[in-house]
Amino acid sequence: MTALATGSEAPPAEAGRGSRRRVWRMLALLLTVGLLGLVLVTRLEGKPPARSVLLDGPAPDLQGTTLDGGTFDLTDWRGQVVLVNVWASWCVPCQQEQPLLVSSYRELAPRGLQIVGINVRDKPEEARAFMQEFGQAPWPSVQDPDGRRAVDWGTFALPETYLVDLDGTVVAKAVGELDAAWIQQNVTPLLAPAGP
């Protein structure tokens, strides 16, 4: 290969120094590329969802008018285990988690569980119709027509659910629709043991 053959015709000593420099450069190259690959590979599995900043801190306030017309204040329920569920009638995954919530409530309310909803940017009639249709949930929902309360609770998207402990600390957060496993792992341990 004529073109390659006309390479450096340098004297042997120079060639030696030149080739040692080349070895160092190759090593540096390998190191850089390897590091880059390492960083990118670890990112390949995608990010786990962000851990909420609210965890292990005091629960934000939650006050307002409920869908039934009454008033609600979360501090009234201090001393009980509360699930705060952010939902709306226009949110499709909320439809799927509602029956699970209702059945969990029926099972766990005797053990001390309370649930309150935050109804975001919804018309009261449509919200009430939603609750009727998907299990006739008996717990109150605070109206949040602007979405301010949802932002106050650090909501990223609907639905999200927060678990508030007896002393008012947020101990867990579920992003997306609930599943039974999450309730089993996080809610049940905080409640009073099942009766005979």
Added chain:
Amino acid sequence: MRYLLGPAGLTLGLICSSVATVWWALAGRGSARAARQGRAASTAAALGAFVAVVAMLNALVQHDFAVRYVAENGGRAVPLYYTVISLWAALEGSLLLWLLVLTGMTLLAVHRVHPRAGNLHPWAMSVLSGISAFFFALALFAGNAFDRVSPVPADGPGPNPLLQDHPLMGVHPPLLYIGYVGMAIPFAYAIAALITGRTGPAWVAVVRSWTLVAWTALTAGVVMGGWWAYEVLGWGGYWGWDPVENVSVLPWFTATALLHSIMVQKRRATLRLWNLTLAVATFCLVVFGTFLTRSGVIASVHAFSQSTVGPVLLGFLLLVLLGSGALFVWRSDRLRDEDALLRSVSRETAFLGNNLLLAGLAFTILLGTTFPLLVEAITDDRISVGAPYFNRMTVPMSLLLVVLMGVGPLLPWGSAQGGTLGRLLLPATVAGLMTVGALGLSGLGGVTALLTFGLAAFVLVAHATRLVVDVRRTRSASAVGAGRATARTLLSQRRTYGGLLVHLGFVLAAVAVAASSTYESSSTARLTVGQTVASGDWTATLQAVRSVEGERRDSVVADLRLRHAGRDVGVYQPMLSTYPQLQQAIGTPSVRTTATEDAYLVLTEIDPETSVATVRLAVNPMVLWLWIAVGVMVLGAAAAGWPRRRPAGAPETVPQVAPSVVEQRTPMRESV
């Protein structure tokens, strides 16, 4: 039959491009027969890609839902145009488009040989064939679009509703892909230059035209993307500093830098290493962007869903980096500069400054985009880097770049004399300063915007000065009238003036961007029928809210009567549509474009029962000029890059192995 045709085409492509890689490499070592075989193999590979694309298009148009890609992206209710362009609506199909463009451009490169290419050509073709082989393998094994689905669904969900909204979706991805794939050709020639050791004038001559072609397509593709986002997404902007947008534009910076610094290497035997690095870096950035988009590393509205393609692309990226790096290290002795540049104010140093700024811009954007990733990898903190950071960082550098754009053409090669330079720059400087002053005193606000306008005037007058100087020189060399002298100057220095026209287009775009971001105004109001929302000189009155049910979507439309300075200009209809497969409604804005500003109407909420709509009326000045500017840039690039008529005698078939006469006489020294 169709189920076989698609994978068969891909397999043909894979085999032929693998074989072509070997044959072209042999041709590089001197075998003329291997070159002929390589040419045939490249043609067959292109045919394979063509067949696969045609098979997929056929499946899409005929709504053959047994094919998995069609089952996921096709729909009976989708209009024909959008069905055809849903070829690139998702990952697997977009790979097919990529392959078609790649093999097509390889074929073009095979047949259009620069007469000075010598044995650079077969080695470059070998590299291109290798890249094609990789992507054929990727399409065949990792992202097979032709998989069968059973049971066969009766109908499909159609492509993402955002992609069904505007005809520009048929223009933006193909142009973008031509730009990206086009950057593989300078890369291939750079690798060929490193392999053969001919890193001098031959490489420069070849690389310039290919980079220009790819650059033109990339510029047009990126701006078309911005136009599409403006017309479809509804937030009223055209560039969101989205991570995928950012990595897609990184190759543009290095390509622009290459186009400029290659002019220095044309005149002097210097900057070899830098130019080769730029050419290699451009393609590496293209692969990096492809990887980032398709791997799920970055969350973005553009990103394709995560798939097995990600790790494979990462491997390819690392391989390319390692391979080219190794070649650089091996050839480091041939990359020394023979004719170093001087520390003086000259066009060479202006080009170096230009390269520095462009590299700085690329570095800043890359850093900002990957910063959250890096921080999270090290400290597990999540931070976001968005528009405020990018705007604050890139604007000053871009303004400096525009300054260089004006000064550069007036600088001589070699060192400049202060007096002459000052005299040349005086009209432009005065024009720029007066523009800033006049606009500022007339009440316009925004310091950055004023500086941009002043710099635009500066560049315009500077380029006019350059033209005047050249015309005067032509007239002094041969006595002709001013008109004929201008024509002759423009034609004889077509490349330069094409480039200067591109500068003017860029400056026009900068003015449009500055005006539309500084002087935009908007207001949002919740309207019942008869109420009006106003912003600037425009008012929009809600006339009616109606529901329109269709096959592929249900929309609620607001009829808004738009008035400009009191005069009625018509009824505009933004809407909110719900598609069966998406939960959230997609808003479609309605835009009225005039020469000076756009009135942009978008709905955020609408209720057909109570006829209440929340309407946002935004007034964006000068947006039309941004789209016109890209046309000017493309025109300038075409004028600069239009191939010269080559006389006969230029070797067309197998290039000679021995380097040309000029090279032999002065192996390292640059001459024309």
Added chain:
Amino acid sequence: MLAVALVVAGLGLAQAASPDRPASLQERVDAVGATIRCPTCQGLSIKDSPSVLAAGSRQIVEQQLREGRTPAEVRQYFVDRYGPSAVLSPDPDGAGLLAWLLPVAALPLGGWLGWRQLRRRQPTGETDGDPDAAAALDAYRAGALRPDATPAGEALHEALLVRLAAAEDGLDAATRARADARLGAAYRRYARRPTATQRRSRALPRRAVTVVTVVALLAGTGAALAVGVRSRGVGDLPTGDLPGPAAAPGLLQLTAATRERPSDPQAWIALGRAYDAGGELVEALESYDRALALRPDADDVQLLRAAILVRGGSVGEALPVLSELGVRHPDDPDTLLVLGNAQDILGRPEADVTLRRFLELAPDAPAAAVVRERLAQR
């Protein structure tokens, strides 16, 4: 001349840099909103995002700014609830500092590295000019030398121009010598160039390929663009004026008027109307409230205020006021229109009656046609 231009520019910049009026609440909300990330989006700010939570966030920002909090405190509120990723610029204290520093440091570093690569200027002695170069120059100037379109000819032409430029620009000797050498070499090569016979058959297909590709691309792009531009809205482009600043100039004067005469209700009403027309409902409400404080029994101001509440969506709040106004002024078409509108939105049955009364009293009002249509639809 240059000095004059500098002064003018300085004045212009100074004028532009000083804001002519304090930023309105909406502008402040926008400025802060542009730095906060929308929770549901991938990187849009709450100012740009159309999503539900972004709207709620904007209202929180507005309320907090109205209460007097600083932008930093507002941002801290969001960081407390969403983590540091709620803010769109990396925090300068902490890891984010790198993001701000590195690009700023990279440029000078790159510049310094590049500078080191350049060679120092060395004084070079005068070199003898290349005789071929001189001959070429003379021939070109006399018109006897016209380089043809061969590669050698093009090279010669370029070398000629460079040499002419070197002479005219008065460059240093080294550059001139280089240009001379280049011209000489090019001239010699030109003299030696082969005059080949034309073989046109080969050249055409390559040209055709390029031309066809470019034409196809341009045509495709042009067609798509034409379709894209045409499919929007009503046709022609009237010539427009230069875009002016967003706020109406009258607002400045009206605000000044209220500052001069703070106890004149008319000034506040005029200001309120101006805000109203400009769509700035909150500021209009404030102005009307000031006017009402000065003259509590001004029913016209009450009506204007109630109309704003209705427009802003607080119909429930406005209705009692409107009902009272309706009782006091049963024959005023404006009152009836706003009252009827409010009742209609709330779905009250009295809306029909009220609106029909309005139509009786003011059949030619501009809103009458719309009202008629709405009643007919029922």
